[in-house]
Amino acid sequence: MNISQEKVDNLNTVVKINLNPADYQPRVEKAIKEQAKKAKISGFRPGMVPTAHIKRMYGKSILVDEINNMLSDTLNKYLEEEKLEVLGQPLPKHEDDRKEYNWDFADDFEFNYEIGLAPEFDIDFTSKDQITQYTIKADEETLAQRVKSIRRAYGKMTNPDVSADDDVLYSELVQLSPDGSVFEDGISNTASVRLDLIKDEAIKASLIGLKKGDEVMLDIQAAYGNDAAKIAGVLKVDEETAADLKSNFKLTVKNVNRLEEADLNQEFFDKLFGEGTVTTEEGFREKITEEVETMMQQDSERKLQNDIYNYSLNKTQFNLPDEFLKRWLKATNEKLTEEELESGYNDFAKNLKWTLIANKITKDGNIDIKYDEVFNYAKMSLDQQFRAYSQQSLPEEQLAQYTVQYLQNKEQANKIFEEVKAVKVFDYVKSVITLDKKEILFTDFNKLED
Template sequence: MDITQEKIDDLNSVLTIKINQQDYQAKVEKAIKEQAKKAKLPGFRPGMVPPAHIKKMYGKSILVDEINHLLSDSLNNYITENKLEVLGQPLPKTDDEKQFNWDFTEDYEFNYELGLAPDFTLDFSAADVIPQYVIKIDDETLQERIKNIRKSYGKMTNPDVSSAEDVLYSELVQLSPDGSVFEGGITNTTSVRIDQVTDEEVKSSLIGLKKGDVVNFDINKAFNNDVAKIAALLKIDEETASDLKSDFNLTVKNVNRLEESDLNQEFYDKVFGPDVVHNEEEFTAKIKEEQEAMMAQDAERKLQDELYQFVLSKVNFELPDEFLKRWLKATNEKLSEQELEDGYNDFAKNLKWTLVENKIIKDNNIEIKYEEVFQAAKQRLDAQFRMYSPQALTEEQLGQYTVQFLQDKENANRIFEEVKALRVFDYLKTVITLDKKEIENSEFKKLE
């Protein structure tokens, strides 16, 4: 066997693999004999089918299989031994017009295109500066959060007259263009939250209503043509909701108001557990601490995005774009030309980041251990379980679920890549200067 590489340029090359009869003959004969031992054919006892008969019937397909195995092994070994950093996978050259007889005596030649990873350097230092935001909660957001928590532990009342934060338990009846009730139209009894109405004129018409009051309700105007919200409110499908042009009669069945819980020890204990918080000052401080902890996660995501964008702006290398596009098409048969063109830039950007990650990992001897992947997966599962159950899993149960989760190769690879990215970000933070800036959350949101 003879393998040669012809470099087209720094990013593209062609591998030529020449296979002669001596390379494959023994493998093919062995495969034929093994097939003969296993074959069950009419007129022959099991295991007694002559190899010549198998060769006559299935010889060519066995030859093709063995040649393909030989090609695959040869390609992989050559790439490994020559330490070629390839992108995607080798592609058979489609412009070859070779025709083979597959007659057990022929010599074969195959050509494969390779896309090669570019050679590049990374040049980061303390002279590079990235903003690192420390988010402080503003008083308006803090008070809104406190209000929502107090309401979630509060009690329902039924005031005589509606206000802007009430819920109207109402019957909605579809109207004809002339304002009369549309016979056979849509009707539904539902709860309308006044604070979710986006149009101020419509919202104003719902304030000051009493039980039994009837008002005209322009549902599209009320929710700014939000099809999903209108469909949910009327219990209809979104396609019907998108075509809906009618107004509705809204008849108030009841006015519901969620009163805020009193600030007392019973309330504090319900929210935080026994004897954690004892007064309003401690309660406010605890809520502020929890909110800023959540905002710290937002700040970290922002920092990672800043690092990502900055690093990609600093590295300057090309990719074998035409090869990669052919490879994407070859491995995604349903991918249209338009989809390929629309999505290629994002693909190339992510590939460049992966190459940068790998270089940082390699150049700095960063080792990612299984325990790190295990703990990351464990934290992910713990957070998911807590979303659906207030009762936390035991460490033993969580560990068992994590082991099962990581047995799925796709899950394990995804968590590994997440851990790798975090380790790369941690490295970049030690090299690039982080300029800490305090900012209120209302201003931080404007940056996103």
């Protein structure tokens, strides 16, 4: 066997593997013998099928399989020994497809593989690198919305005679024909129409002041801003049907529901925070402000991570073997069209560059990722998922058992590992660069570009 490398440039190389009969025949003969022991063929006792018979019947397919296995083993070992950092996977060169072999156990074979190489680059983060870290403060409008939401969540349902802003119309919706008549065999459904979700102000105004039994015509696409998911939820149809709807609907009010806001009294405060923890409206607002700004801190951290991501890409300039990577993407995604490849390649390349940068930071910064860190991160993620469905948290022992089971799935474990690595990489960069800390109102923060 002979294996050699022909470097095309710093990002592309070709590995050539030459096999002669002496290289592959021992493996093929061994595979034929093993097949003979297991074969069940009419006229022969189990385990007594002559190897010559197996070779005559299945020899070529066994030869192909063994050579493919041999090529894979040989190539992987070569890449490891040569310490080549490969992007994607090696691709057989097209001219190899045109070579004709007899496959008669006496051929000399030559296989060529295109390989894309990771670029060499340096990362030099110092305290001179500066990125803004925002401390988000809650504005009055955001606080008012949060207070209203909480008071409504603990409020009581009433049924006023006439609808007002933010009410819910329990209604029958019936699809109409273009002439305004009821569409035969059309869509009909009884649903709760929340006025706070209506996007079109004119339509929303037409739904205010309605009584039980009133009818109005509803342009459902305009009402929900062409949001297929919301329309599908109201009409109980699939999103594709909702997106294609052109019809108006007749809305008949069956009931007006109103959620009255809870009073700001001690009973309400105790339900929210525990007995005696909050005793005044001022204390209530302080608690809500603290809660809102804690949630906003997550937005600030996401913004900071995104800014570090973009700053790193701009600061660390290097090329990728783009043409090779495009061929590799096409080879591994048969349904990928040229248009999809071209439109999505830049995002793919950015994410790949960030992966290389993160790996470099991990190596140069001696960042170690321990199993306990992966386990605790997975446990925290699972706890958050469970809390989304139940206010009562799982017992610690049970949560730990779920985490162990979760990490036994290799794909899930790798995902958590990468998330932990990303967090540690961002933390490392934050410890090296200068963070310019600024306070900003939530409304102004939302206007910032990512």
